[in-house]
Amino acid sequence: MLESILINILFLIFPILIFVIFFDSRRHFYNQTFLVLFSTISMILCMIYPIRLEIGFIFDLRYIPFIIVALYGGYQKVIPLFIVLNMYRFVIGGDGIWQSFLFSTAILLVIPFFHRRFLKANTKKRLSMAVSAALFTMVLYLTTLSTFFEELTREYWALATYSLITHVIIIALNVMMIEKVISNINNRESFLHTERLHVMSELSASVSHEIRNPLTVTNGFLQLLKESKTISADEKVFIDYSLLELERAEKIVSDFLSYGKPQSENMVNSNLKEDMEYVLNILGPYANMNQVNFDFRFSNTLTKKYDQNQIQQSMINVIKNGIESMKETGGTLLITVTEEQRAIVIQVQDHGVGMTSDEILELGKPYYSTKTEGTGLGMLMVYGTISKLKGKIEVVSEKHKGTTFIITLPV
Ligand code: ADP
Ligand code: MG
Numbered sequence: 001m002l003e004s005i006l007i008n009i010l011f012l013i014f015p016i017l018i019f020v021i022f023f024d025s026r027r028h029f030y031n032q033t034f035l036v037l038f039s040t041i042s043m044i045l046c047m048i049y050p051i052r053l054e055i056g057f058i059f060d061l062r063y064i065p066f067i068i069v070a071l072y073g074g075y076q077k078v079i080p081l082f083i084v085l086n087m088y089r090f091v092i093g094g095d096g097i098w099q100s101f102l103f104s105t106a107i108l109l110v111i112p113f114f115h116r117r118f119l120k121a122n123t124k125k126r127l128s129m130a131v132s133a134a135l136f137t138m139v140l141y142l143t144t145l146s147t148f149f150e151e152l153t154r155e156y157w158a159l160a161t162y163s164l165i166t167h168v169i170i171i172a173l174n175v176m177m178i179e180k181v182i183s184n185i186n187n188r189e190s191f192l193h194t195e196r197l198h199v200m201s202e203l204s205a206s207v208s209h210e211i212r213n214p215l216t217v218t219n220g221f222l223q224l225l226k227e228s229k230t231i232s233a234d235e236k237v238f239i240d241y242s243l244l245e246l247e248r249a250e251k252i253v254s255d256f257l258s259y260g261k262p263q264s265e266n267m268v269n270s271n272l273k274e275d276m277e278y279v280l281n282i283l284g285p286y287a288n289m290n291q292v293n294f295d296f297r298f299s300n301t302l303t304k305k306y307d308q309n310q311i312q313q314s315m316i317n318v319i320k321n322g323i324e325s326m327k328e329t330g331g332t333l334l335i336t337v338t339e340e341q342r343a344i345v346i347q348v349q350d351h352g353v354g355m356t357s358d359e360i361l362e363l364g365k366p367y368y369s370t371k372t373e374g375t376g377l378g379m380l381m382v383y384g385t386i387s388k389l390k391g392k393i394e395v396v397s398e399k400h401k402g403t404t405f406i407i408t409l410p411v
Pocket of ligand 1: 376377379
């Protein structure tokens with residue numbers, strides 16, 4: 001019996017193993033088509049090699065992959081498992097096909113219902129949800145099974161105990177492993193992110209300043225040259241191009257500069273109201289130009305210490321992106337500042353072009369931009385500033401629907 005349990009554990013670990021070896025990135029995890037495929041295979045293997053108890057009963061662990069896919073993937077992903085499970089059950093034949101069908105339908109209806117709640121929960125909660133799901137399934141199963149018995153013998157109780165314990169332990173083991181894999185991936189990504197930010201801020205502080213002076217000087221001389229009467233109109237065009245390019249270079253440099261270390265003279269302890277109003281004032285004309293109007297709601301009494309320039313620049317970057325996302329359509333950009341328990345929450349919600357989940361992952365990487373005029377440094381600076389303030393940024397976005405940036409700053 002121990003052997004068959006071990007071999008079943010192997011089947012159940014198999015999809016996780018394949019994932020860790022071949023698909024080790026966050027992008028693949030939520031895109032679980034292959035997870036569904038391998039879970040289906042491991043479900044079939046569990047059905048082919050059931051666990052035989054010495055007392056003459058058999059039970060198998062087919063519902064473990066089923067529950068895991070249902071919780072992590074929802075209705076859509078678990079339906080293939082449901083179909084395969086019932087097809088296979090049909091091929092085996094024997095008694096209880098209908099009971100098995102009804103039973104699996106019940107499980108199919110109940111467990112994926114908790115999918116969204118499950119994804120929102122933290123690891124501990126997920127573990128207890130998965131264990132409860134396994135317990136619920138097994139209790140339901142054993143209750144159905146008990147109707148086949150004339151009286152509940154000792155063998156029945158032995159079967160019940162064994163299968164309950166095995167299911168709970170194995171599903172807990174599985175979920176813990178999956179959670180560990182997810183947290184490793186997240187840690188690695190966030191480490192890379194901080195590392196990148198770190199390198200960028202070092203670089204920006206040292207290089208940008210040095211570049212700015214020559215740029216200004218060149219700009220000045222080119223302006224003078226442009227006034228000269230001895231050069232032809234054609235040549236003036238070259239100068240205009242040079243000036244435009246210089247302007248671009250300056251834009252990039254100033255994006256970099258604002259990225260550097262906070263300066264003590266800019267530090268304030270404030271509730272953000274003034275800074276938000278300042279930013280909205282500055283961006284007013286730009287919003288008008290794009291048929292965007294602001295809906296600004298402020299209700300915050302908490303204060304926080306921050307570098308005014310950096311916060312203003314970050315808010316400009318986020319709000320500017322919001323405006324730019326609604327370039328084609330125009331509309332209202334909702335900006336709210338509210339308070340939570342010991343945190344200030346800034347939300348910027350647009351109804352613009354939106355992003356796919358892959359695009360969201362790219363946010364904040366240097367030079368990532370989908371705009372022809374973009375520098376791809378705006379969000380980098382935002383992430384840098386917010387992480388310095390120990391805050392976090394959540395992005396909720398749907399393609400063609402819009403994007404909401406939720407920035408939480410602990411106080
Ligand atoms: P830039 O604005 O110069 O392109 P950013 O770092 O500000 O650089 O933004 C990077 C990219 O992120 C943008 O090019 C855009 O594709 C995407 N993005 C940022 N904010 C939004 C938004 N509110 N809606 C849609 N896409 C966005
Ligand atoms: Mg931008």
